[in-house]
Amino acid sequence: MTHAHGDHVGALDAIKERFPSAPVFISNRDSRLMDGDRSLNKDEPKTPIKGSVPKNLKTRADVLLKDGDQVGSLTAIFTPGHTPGSMSFLDNRNGAIIVGDALQTRGGVAIAGDVKPLFPFPAFGTWSKEVALASAKKIVEVQPSLLAVGHGEMMKSPVKKIGEAIINLEKKLSLGE
Ligand SMILES: [Zn+2]
Numbered sequence: 538m539t540h541a542h543g544d545h546v547g548a549l550d551a552i553k554e555r556f557p558s559a560p561v562f563i564s565n566r567d568s569r570l571m572d573g574d575r576s577l578n579k580d581e582p583k584t585p586i587k588g589s590v591p592k593n594l595k596t597r598a599d600v601l602l603k604d605g606d607q608v609g610s611l612t613a614i615f616t617p618g619h620t621p622g623s624m625s626f627l628d629n630r631n632g633a634i635i636v637g638d639a640l641q642t643r644g645g646v647a648i649a650g651d652v653k654p655l656f657p658f659p660a661f662g663t664w665s666k667e668v669a670l671a672s673a674k675k676i677v678e679v680q681p682s683l684l685a686v687g688h689g690e691m692m693k694s695p696v697k698k699i700g701e702a703i704i705n706l707e708k709k710l711s712l713g714e
Contacts, residue, residue, distance in 0.1 A: 538563045538598075539637025540623040541570035542662060543589040545687060553596045560599040562608055564615065566622025568598050581621055581665075588620070588662030611635075616676060618669025619649035619659065625676060632682035638662065639672055642689030646698040648673045651706045659688050666710065673703050 538546055541563065549561065563571065571594060575586045602608070602624055604615035611626040619638040626635045641647050644656030650666030663669060677699050684695035692698065 540620040541567040543591045549596045562600045563598040564622035564624045565601040616672035634681035635685045638687045
């Protein structure tokens with residue numbers, strides 16, 4: 538799982554019931570959110586963690602991921618910002634990347650926290666824009682061939698668009714928006 542928000546983990550119990558042997562992966566950091574623990578680490582920005590985390594989730598992760606871990610053909614890339622423990626997954630076979638809500642494509646390509654008027658909801662659930670911006674740069678660095686997001690269509694050759702979204706958010710942050 539990319540992160541612990543309710544709209545991304547809500548079906549987990551049902552899936553686990555149906556496929557009990559399927560292992561569940563989430564970042565070490567976001568596993569704390571699944572336990573309902575919204576506390577922040579000392580080195581994290583002092584902004585409250587936003588978004589809903591399901592309260593009565595029975596399922597817990599089987600494997601806690603950190604940056605660089607391999608899951609089959611996928612490399613886990615730590616891309617915090619939307620939540621403190623958001624993870625992206627790069628498929629080493631074809632360069633496709635699954636980023637959850639670190640980026641969105643619906644309403645225009647944007648970095649988590651950058652409000653897109655046509656589809657503002659991922660921004661409302663975002664913890665830290667500054668941290669998300671740094672993570673977007675990390676995503677560009679791996680030069681993905683295909684971008685898959687939690688909200689919006691898949692996008693081929695997304696590097697240029699993500700680059701533009703980085704410049705947009707940098708501008709807004711420098712203006713204090
Ligand atoms: Zn989310």
